[in-house]
Amino acid sequence: MGEILKTSEALWTGITDTIKQHPFGRPWGIEKITDNTWFYKSFANMIIHETSDGLVIIDPGMKFDAETKYNAVREVTDQPLRIAVFTHGHLDHISGIPLYVKEAEQNDWPLPKVIAHEALPDRFKRYRATASWKGYIDGRQFFGGGKVETDLDYYFPDITYKDRTDVTLGGSRALLRHARAETDDHTWVYLVEDRILCTGDLFIWAVPNAGNPQKVQRYAEEWAVALREMAALEPKYLLPGHGFPIVGVKRVNRALLDTAAYLESLVEQTLAQMNQGVALDTIVHSVTVPKKLLNKPYLKPIYDEPQFIVRNIWRLVGGWYDGMPSHLKPAPEADQAKEIAKLAGGVTKLLARAKKLAKKGDLRMACHLAEWAVQASPKNKTIRKTAADIFNARAESEISTMAIGIYRSFAKELEGSSHTDPQKGTVIQSQRKRGEKKKPSRKKK
DSSP, rough: OHHHHHHHHHHHHTTSSSSTTTTTOOOEEEEEETTEEEEESSOOEEEEEEEEOOOOOOOEEEGGGHHHHHHHHHHHHOOOEEEEEEESSOTSBBHHHHHHHHHHHHHHHHOOOEEETTHHHHHHHHHHHHHHHHHHHHHHHHHHSSSOOOOOOOOOOOOEEEEEEEEEEEEEEEEEEEOOOTTTEHHHHHHEETTTTEEEEHHHHHHHHOOTTTSOOOOOHHHHHHHHHHTTTSSEEEESSOOOOSSSSSHHHHHHHHHHEEEEEHHHHHHHHHTTTTOHHHHHOOOOOOHHHHOOTTTSSSSHHHHHHHHHHHHHOOSSSSSSSTTTSSOHHHHHHHHHHHHHHHHHHHHHHHHHHHHOOOHHHHHHHHHHHHEEEEEEEEHHHHHHHHHHHHHHOOOOOOOOHHHHHHHHHHOOOOOOGGGGGHHHHHHHHSOOOOOOOOOOO
């Protein structure tokens, strides 16, 4: 058993947890899962399946690690790539194909075919149309601020399908099934003979990414349906889009069904209150995760959060109006902030109260007051610095990538240091560091 499978076992048995050992973080590398299947663990994972007629690769990588993954594949097999599957169009899953195309041309092999859901090409087109905006989103989400360059050179699929399709290569059969879940173009794959389930991002060793505050609509209810369909196949291996493999029919079944139940509970609670005419704010602060699911090792809110999922459920069925009449056609937020500052007796008093609340640990309310102070006096450097300190403290108190990134991003903007430098590490890397236990200091005798 290699390091990746050992880490999976440690997470499942509680020796460690996903706060200390973030599923998107290291260890990275390739490990053999069955006689003809390898799993490459990275920020986003890749599955390599060998048949008598060539390779099937699921999610061939992202731009920064495509060559590393290609080289790792060539260390374990020299078979040509025949079929690649994109489980969805997020950029961490769809790079690397040109390396195999170049290899095929050099060796006079048939060119590999890429299969994906029919909605995926439209996603690529949308990314091109909103490339700059996407750069800001990714900068906030993964680096806590700034803007990252968005790759516009996409490899479009050769074959698309609508609801389901089956692929057979070298005696190995793969079932491809569509599910609206994290995205509208998601595909999960089942390698029948080996009983290997490749979930894409429908399972990521964390609360499902069904709420992401900065991204387009997600589909929690349909996601749960897909997870139950996967479980019904009784897979022996679960190879996720992020995180670690799970081995054993009972474990795989438990992970899938627990995740489905998690989503179903949020959907049921949210819709029940919506049907009673309850406003979004009340729902967000009253929906709870079932106690039996809170401590599951694969359902920690380290990437997305249940509050965000509730908001996405509301958005899907209720639109953007949140039930608060003043929010329908509000006054500009800067004007609201100035009025609040006047009522408080000035920006200085407003900020002093924010600092007092932060010191007491009420960072939620402190952030409101600090933000109002900045909006009421946006050029005041002292106010900006104090507000930045409060939002940095808020980021340090959170465990989800989404929240940490947004709070830290705002703090950087206030400090005037929003430049994104990937070399300084991601939000995920800092989460892992925060979860690690500090070594005891050695005191001189």
